[in-house]
Each structure stands twice: as C-alpha cells, then as structure tokens.
Amino acid sequence: MWIEIETPMLANELKKSFLASLWFMFLTFPIMVIRVNTVEKIIQWRWANLFFVGIGSFILSALWRYLIRRKEQGIHRTEVDGIARVTLSQRLLGDRRFTIPALIITTIAALVFPFVxxxxxxxxxxxxxxxxxxxxxxxxxxxxxxxxxxxxxxxxxxxxxxxxxxxxxxxxxxxxxxxxxxxxxxxxxxxxxxxxxxxxxxxxxxxxxxxxxxxxxxxxxxxxxxxxxxxxxxxxxxxxxxxxxxxxxxxxxxxxxxxxxxxxxxxxxxxxxxxxxxxxxxxxxxxxxxxxxxxxxxxxxxxxxxxxxxxxxxxxxxxxxxxxxxxxxxxxxxxxxxxxxxxxxxxxxxxxxxxxxxxxxxxxxxxxxxxxxxxxxxxxxxxxxxxxxxRPGGIVETVRRTYQYKETDH
Amino acid sequence: MDYFFELFLGGLTRGSIYALIALGYTMVYGIVQLINFAHGEIYMIGAFTALIVISVLTMLGWNQIAILLIAAGAAVVYSSAYGYTMEKIAYKPLRQAPRLSALISAIGMSLFLQNYVLLAQTSDFLPFPALIPDFEFMEPIAHIIGSPELVILITTTIVMVLLTFLIKFTKIGKAMRATAQDRDMAQLVGVDVNRVISVTFIIGSATAAIGGVLIASHIGQINFYIGFIAGIKAFVAAVLGGIGSIPGAVLGSLVLGWTESFFTGYISSDYEDVFAFVFLVLILIFRPAGILGRSTSEKV
CATH class of the missing domain: 1.10.3470 (ABC transporter involved in vitamin B12 uptake, BtuC)
Structure with missing residues (x-):
C-alpha cells in the first residue's frame, strides 16, 4: 500500500519532521546530554547523543506520521467496503497447505532440540x-x-x-x-x-x-x-x-x-x-x-x-x-x-x-x-x-467465530 | 504529645506531596477517563532534571536561591514538555480505542521512561542536595517541624489555591470542566478538546514536577525508580478521595499521609508499602467512589 506524496506535501513533511527532531532534541537535552557525577564533581557532556536523537527522531517522526495515515486509511477503507480485510497471519492460519507442514516441522524440531x-x-x-x-x-x-x-x-x-x-x-x-x-x-x-x-x-x-x-x-x-x-x-x-x-x-x-x-x-x-x-x-x-x-x-x-x-x-x-x-x-x-x-x-x-x-x-x-x-x-x-x-490485535490477530451466510442461486 | 505532633506534621508533609502528584492523576482521569500510569515517571523526570540543573549551576558557582528557582523552573518546564509529548504519542491515537488499550499503552510509556532514564543516566541512587536552608525564625519549633516541611506545606497550599482559581474562574478552566462533563457536547459548543487535554497534561505534569523537586530535596536521594512507588501511592490517594475530584485528591492524600505516618510511627515500618495497597483494596471494596466522589450508575 503506497500513499502518493506530492511535492509541496513532501516539503511540508520534511518541515514537520525537522520540527519534531528539534523538539525531541530539546526534550532529551538534560537527560541524554549531561551526566553529572555528584561525588567527584565532574560534568560529562555527551553532545554525540544530541546528534543521534536529532537524526533518529527526524526519521521516526516521518515514519510515525506515515503509519498513522496508513492506519486511518485502513479504517476508512473497511468502513467503505463494509468488510474487514483478512490479514496475512489469518490467511496463513486458515490454509491447510501452510498449517500442516508447519506443525510437522515444529514437532520434529521440538523432539530433536535437546539432543542437537x-x-x-x-x-x-x-x-x-x-x-x-x-x-x-x-x-x-x-x-x-x-x-x-x-x-x-x-x-x-x-x-x-x-x-x-x-x-x-x-x-x-x-x-x-x-x-x-x-x-x-x-x-x-x-x-x-x-x-x-x-x-x-x-x-x-x-x-x-x-x-x-x-x-x-x-x-x-x-x-x-x-x-x-x-x-x-x-x-x-x-x-x-x-x-x-x-x-x-x-x-x-x-x-x-x-x-x-x-x-x-x-x-x-x-x-x-x-x-x-x-x-x-x-x-x-x-x-x-x-x-x-x-x-x-x-x-x-x-x-x-x-x-x-x-x-x-x-x-x-x-x-x-x-x-x-x-x-x-x-x-x-x-x-x-x-x-x-x-x-x-x-x-x-x-x-x-x-x-x-x-x-x-x-x-x-x-x-x-x-x-x-x-x-x-x-x-x-x-x-x-x-x-x-x-496493531492492537497483536502479531496474530484472533478471528472471531462468525456465522457466514452464503447466497444461493435461485 | 510531642511525638504525636511530630507524626501528625510528618503525615501532613507526606500527604501534601502525595497531593501534588495525585492532582495530575485526578485531573487527567476527570477529563479523559484514563489512569495515566506514566504520571509517576513524569515526577521522576522532574526530579532528575532539577538535579542535573542544580549540579551544573553549583559547579559554575551560582547563588543558592537563584539555583533553587532555576532548577524548579527547569523541572516544571521539562516535566510539562514530557507530559505533553507523552499524551501526543501514547494516548492521542488511542482516544477511540478500548480503555484496556490505552492502559496498556500507558504501562508501556512508564516502562519506556524508566529505562530511558536508567540508560541515559544511572541505576544508582544519586544524592540530591537539600535546597531549602534552615530559617532562623524556625529555631523554637525546629524539633517538631523543620524548615523544609514548612516550605513544602506553603508551596502545596499555593499550588492548590492557584489551581482552584484556574479551574473555577478562567476560560480554560471552564473548558476543562465542560470537557470533563461531556466531551462530545463540549466539542459541539466549540471547545477545542485536544487543546484542553494537552493543557490538562501540562498542568498535571507541572504540579508533579514541583512535588518531585520538593520530595527529592526532602529525602535527599533519587533514582530512576522513585516514580513508580510514589505514583502508586498518589493514585491510591486520588482514588481514596474520589478520582476526578480535585478537593478529593487533596483530602485523600492527607488521609493517606496521616494513616501511613501513624501506622509506621506506632505499629510497624516493615509493611509500610503493603499498608498502602491494603488500604486501596479496602477502599475499592467498601467505597469505590471515594470520599468525595459521586457514585455514578452506568448508562446503557
């Protein structure tokens, strides 16, 4: 699922990320940068950390906003279609071609594990x-x-x-x-x-x-x-x-x-x-x-x-x-x-x-x-x-048991 | 009788500090019906920020009063900033989610902040300087109440009065009360609910920071873990008074402070923390709405 980003939006995104990284640099400044040894009275300045926080929060904030937008689109789509999408894990668990080999492999692995x-x-x-x-x-x-x-x-x-x-x-x-x-x-x-x-x-x-x-x-x-x-x-x-x-x-x-x-x-x-x-x-x-x-x-x-x-x-x-x-x-x-x-x-x-x-x-x-x-x-x-x-449902989301109606041809 | 007074005043001091933290819980709960599990961590971050600022300024050789004010200011600013950011990251995306999700997210935030301070600073207890000097006029009664206790009591009273004024008589206070009553309706009549929630987190964090600095300077040491137990006790106090009610939080804190003080003074200090938990369980069984809380029946 790719969300198209237009050029003015890209500039806007960059600006937002930049502001977020400035904010986090301010936020983490005393705790990440300064370390005080009160016994020996030495202050340690760790400016490198500030740099890492800046870079890290720049990337993470872009990623964060992308994921939030994706999530909202997902909700929107389910509302429009009226059906919840089936996730990969659910599809895999429902498919016998996957579950049976997986079970066999797990069993063998579990049995030989302590000897190997x-x-x-x-x-x-x-x-x-x-x-x-x-x-x-x-x-x-x-x-x-x-x-x-x-x-x-x-x-x-x-x-x-x-x-x-x-x-x-x-x-x-x-x-x-x-x-x-x-x-x-x-x-x-x-x-x-x-x-x-x-x-x-x-x-x-x-x-x-x-x-x-x-x-x-x-x-x-x-x-x-x-x-x-x-x-x-x-x-x-x-x-x-x-x-x-x-x-x-x-x-x-x-x-x-x-x-x-x-x-x-x-x-x-x-x-x-x-x-x-x-x-x-x-x-x-x-x-x-x-x-x-x-x-x-x-x-x-x-x-x-x-x-x-x-x-x-x-x-x-x-x-x-x-x-x-x-x-x-x-x-x-x-x-x-x-x-x-x-x-x-x-x-x-x-x-x-x-x-x-x-x-x-x-x-x-x-x-x-x-x-x-x-x-x-x-x-x-x-x-x-x-x-x-x-992903409030976790890695493997549960499928609620539901009754399914199948339309028959008349 | 002196011993009784000592315990009484000790409980009062203890209670006032719980109150400063409990206010944050109760305000946030009143508005978003969420137990902000990470509130104790905000208090801890306030104390750490103050310690760092104090140490740096002391080494630069500044005047003690100036250091005290700047450190307290920095603690308030940073705690508020953390509270604000925390709400934006961990709670805002979950407004519409089930309450269990928001609570788990809050626990995650608490875990994150504790370990963030642990890794960035240290796991050891750090000595925290006594910021409040002994006043001379306190000499005659110094054996019952010391200057730090007096300062704590006065500060807490001032904060309470300011807060009550803010909520009762200002525009934002009115908006806060409206949001607490009915969020959707408040939004309909033009209250910017997101802003109100942010402001609530900021105010709650700021009072917690004041509590953090006062108690750290009173006890004399801090580490990354202090927020947890203080947070739990303040929560007990908030529930005791009736969560969501500001006078309730103050009353609950004082009651908890006194009972703890007398319990440890007259009976035993081994089970001090057990006592707070047992107290909590008892309140929730017999009076779940708290002393001043109104019990609400669930609407379907």
Whole structure:
C-alpha cells in the first residue's frame, strides 16, 4: 500500500519532521546530554547523543506520521467496503497447505532440540515454554475475559513457593505438589477475584498490581515463613520413577515435561475458548451489561476466569522452582507480570498461536541478542505502546467465530 | 504529645506531596477517563532534571536561591514538555480505542521512561542536595517541624489555591470542566478538546514536577525508580478521595499521609508499602467512589 506524496506535501513533511527532531532534541537535552557525577564533581557532556536523537527522531517522526495515515486509511477503507480485510497471519492460519507442514516441522524440531543443542540452549527453551504457559494462562484473564491483571506473577510465586515450602517441610515430591500448587494458585485467584468483582478495567489493574506487590512484600518480610530475601535453595528436580538423573538428563527430562504440559495447556485452553464459559468470557469482555442481561452470571464467570488463569501460573511456578532449584522473592516482581503481559499483547490477545509466537519472540530474542540486553525493557515499553497504537490485535490477530451466510442461486 | 505532633506534621508533609502528584492523576482521569500510569515517571523526570540543573549551576558557582528557582523552573518546564509529548504519542491515537488499550499503552510509556532514564543516566541512587536552608525564625519549633516541611506545606497550599482559581474562574478552566462533563457536547459548543487535554497534561505534569523537586530535596536521594512507588501511592490517594475530584485528591492524600505516618510511627515500618495497597483494596471494596466522589450508575 503506497500513499502518493506530492511535492509541496513532501516539503511540508520534511518541515514537520525537522520540527519534531528539534523538539525531541530539546526534550532529551538534560537527560541524554549531561551526566553529572555528584561525588567527584565532574560534568560529562555527551553532545554525540544530541546528534543521534536529532537524526533518529527526524526519521521516526516521518515514519510515525506515515503509519498513522496508513492506519486511518485502513479504517476508512473497511468502513467503505463494509468488510474487514483478512490479514496475512489469518490467511496463513486458515490454509491447510501452510498449517500442516508447519506443525510437522515444529514437532520434529521440538523432539530433536535437546539432543542437537546444548544444555544451556535447552534451559532457555524451557524458560520460553514456561512463558508460553504463563502467557496462555494470562490470556484467559486478559485476552478472553478482558480483565487486566497486573498481579499475575503472584500466582506464579504461589506455585513456586508451594513446591519449595511443601518439599522443605514435608518432603512432598514434584508430582504431588504440581496438583497442590495449581490448586493453591486457583484458590488465590478466587481470593483476589472476590473483592475486585465490582471493579472496572483500570481500577482492577491497580488492585491486581497491589495484590501482586502485597504477596511479594510478604514473602520478602515474613522471614519465619518464606526465609525472606535470601530465598530457598536446594529444591529437588522432578524425579522419574526413582531413577537418578544427572543434570543433563534432568534438564532434558524437564524439557519434555514442559513440552507435554504446554501441549496439555494448549489443548485445555483451546477447549475452554470454544466452550460455554469461553464464550461467556468473550461476551463479558465486550459488554458487561449486555452480557448480564443475556443471563450470564457475572460473578461466576469472572471468578472462573481468575481461578483458571491462576491455575496455569501455579503449574508454571512449580516447574520453575523445580527447574532452577532456587527461588527468592526477586524473581516475582511486578516486571515479571509485565513481561507476561507483553507476551500476550505482542502475540495477540485472545489468540493461542499468537501467545506462543509472542512468548518465543520475547524470551528468545533477548537471549540471542545479548549485546542488546540492556535495552530489553526499553524495547518492551516501546513495543507495548506501538502495538496498541498500530496493531492492537497483536502479531496474530484472533478471528472471531462468525456465522457466514452464503447466497444461493435461485 | 510531642511525638504525636511530630507524626501528625510528618503525615501532613507526606500527604501534601502525595497531593501534588495525585492532582495530575485526578485531573487527567476527570477529563479523559484514563489512569495515566506514566504520571509517576513524569515526577521522576522532574526530579532528575532539577538535579542535573542544580549540579551544573553549583559547579559554575551560582547563588543558592537563584539555583533553587532555576532548577524548579527547569523541572516544571521539562516535566510539562514530557507530559505533553507523552499524551501526543501514547494516548492521542488511542482516544477511540478500548480503555484496556490505552492502559496498556500507558504501562508501556512508564516502562519506556524508566529505562530511558536508567540508560541515559544511572541505576544508582544519586544524592540530591537539600535546597531549602534552615530559617532562623524556625529555631523554637525546629524539633517538631523543620524548615523544609514548612516550605513544602506553603508551596502545596499555593499550588492548590492557584489551581482552584484556574479551574473555577478562567476560560480554560471552564473548558476543562465542560470537557470533563461531556466531551462530545463540549466539542459541539466549540471547545477545542485536544487543546484542553494537552493543557490538562501540562498542568498535571507541572504540579508533579514541583512535588518531585520538593520530595527529592526532602529525602535527599533519587533514582530512576522513585516514580513508580510514589505514583502508586498518589493514585491510591486520588482514588481514596474520589478520582476526578480535585478537593478529593487533596483530602485523600492527607488521609493517606496521616494513616501511613501513624501506622509506621506506632505499629510497624516493615509493611509500610503493603499498608498502602491494603488500604486501596479496602477502599475499592467498601467505597469505590471515594470520599468525595459521586457514585455514578452506568448508562446503557
């Protein structure tokens, strides 16, 4: 899609970009250019940064205005035609000639991965799979039910700490705690769900954020219960019928365990999505009042969303504790919640394939682009804003199930 | 009794600073119904700008009062500029979008600004000089209230009075009230809604910057993360008072300041931050509209 730009318009565009770059040079001047060392009393002037900001904002502002205009034209076109255009990702997902080979390749890649690549790579993959699971869980709450939960990490922490503590005090094994951890997380989901039933979007976000922080601060301060900031070490890895595994084998074992659990998650979430409760969530997200007037129990539906979303975080937390063998409250900050939220938003809210793609992009990309790791959070912030402005549906937009009428010939 | 007074005045100071930040939240919410998650970051940027200006001018050997005024001025100008730009980039394109989108965009902005300052400056705590000298006339009561606290209280009062005047008696204030009531109707009668929203962001950011400079100089250190917790607490205060209501924000801030001060003074300081969150949850359960807020029923 190319928008024709005439010559006077081009001059105008250049002028606008130039003004924007001047504005950003002014805006970033004190923070980007001057750095003060108050102890040694040295001022460092970094004029080169000003130059980069100028050039960068000149290009970006032109790009920004181009994209905004494109977006507006897109909206305009849909209004005129009356049909929404099908995006590339939707076409690909609907086409069997693409999906079946893609599935086969993914399966083979997933099976041989730990034998081809090193332990280190396998560990990264496990992390990515944990995020797929977290993302799919949060997807239920945010994507389907439309409840913005910023304290999702609390349930992850509940899962991890339930394994660590139950194992430490009572010697319970991985498999026993997997169920208990999921159950406890679901219970916490309901505990959080009850008070916030009446709240709308933005209040809900803050309360869930507060809830996440409360759990973290309790874990940090209640030394007798959680061993405080020093955390819990020597958590056993999951066992396989009592066979002793060395680290390498254990990692491969956890990897396949995670693959199995991810598949299970995908299966369940997919079934949920198309079930009665799944459609009730979507209805609730679209319009609470209309949804209630159709006879859907708002209280039950919302609590189910919180509980089912939290369960996956609980499972993921148990696996996380078993994988790293050490946990402390620092792993469960608000930024972890935002990480998972990024996975969901980037991938596409409400879309299972989207969440998987999002998790792999957000976990693997920073791992392989180590030199950029400092800029990771900066990039996350930018991604959140950009996605919301230009592509609110995410990379893989969901297709709503619709009834299609086909005109028959008479 | 002296201890009680100390806590009382400590809470008052704390509350006044929360109020300066909470005003921005409440004004923006009143007009665009958006929780500006990045508001705390604007406050942090104000404090950083002030610190940079102070350091440079101190090394040039300027007079202390002049430095104080220039630094505060720079903080206000830059914070407003950031607030203005932020609205244009992250919120304006989302006016018609669902509220969830705008909220996620705001979180993204907050993340971006924090890391921008972290990367461009430092992740360490930087010492912030005490800008306010000890006044001599304060000697007799110095054990209860210090000069910095007095300056904070006076500044906050002045800002509140000016703001009330602006909203009640000026043309732009009238436009703001109209936009808050009904945006479409305001537009129909000729209010430039985009301009009103920009002005709101600018004023909110400017008051946050004043709060940023005052609290940074009071506490004596800053880093890139200070905006987050201060932002959350100010938000709690705004909700407590009834979000969207300006006197509510002030009242809510004072109540939060006092309760925090007495709680940490008499009970325990370990769970200070937990307390603010628990408080928030309780308010939202029992009085979601806040102390001064009017509860509105949803129209279909």
């Amino acid at each position: 690549f090193s332990i280190y790579q396998t560990n990264i993959m496990i992390t990515a799979l944990i995020y797929v699971m977290l993302g799919l869980g949060l997807n239920i709450v945010v994507g389907l039910a439309g409840l913005l939960d910023l304290g999702y990490v609390a349930f992850y922490a509940v899962g991890a700490y339930s394994y660590a503590l139950l194992n430490y005090h009572f010697g319970l094994g991985f498999w026993t705690v997997l169920g208990i951890g999921g159950g406890l997380a679901a219970m916490f989901g309901i505990i959080l769900g009850f008070p916030v039933l009446r709240l709308r979007g933005d209040y809900l976000a803050i309360v869930t954020l507060g809830f996440g922080e409360i759990i973290r601060l309790i874990l940090e301060n209640w030394n007798a219960f959680s061993f405080g900031p020093s955390g819990i070490a020597n958590i056993p890895r999951p066992g396989l019928f009592g066979i002793d595994l060395d680290i390498e084998q254990a990692t491969i074992y956890v990897y396949f365990l995670m693959i199995a659990m991810t598949l299970f998650t995908i299966f369940v979430v997919n079934r949920l999505q198309n079930s009665r409760i799944g459609r009730a969530w979507i209805a609730l997200r679209e319009d609470e009042v209309a949804c209630q007037s159709m006879g859907i129990d708002k209280r039950k539906t919302k609590l189910m969303a919180f509980a089912l979303g939290a369960t996956w975080a609980g499972f993921a937390g148990v696996v996380f504790a078993a994988k790293t063998t050490f946990i402390n409250p620092a792993s469960f900050t608000i930024w972890e919640s935002i990480n998972v939220l990024c996975v969901v938003v980037l991938g596409g809210m409400g879309s299972i394939v989207g969440v998987i793609v999002g998790a792999f992009i957000l976990i693997l990309l920073p791992e392989y682009l180590r030199f950029l790791s400092e800029y990771r959070m900066l990039a996350f912030g930018t991604v959140l804003v950009m996605m919301m402005v230009f």
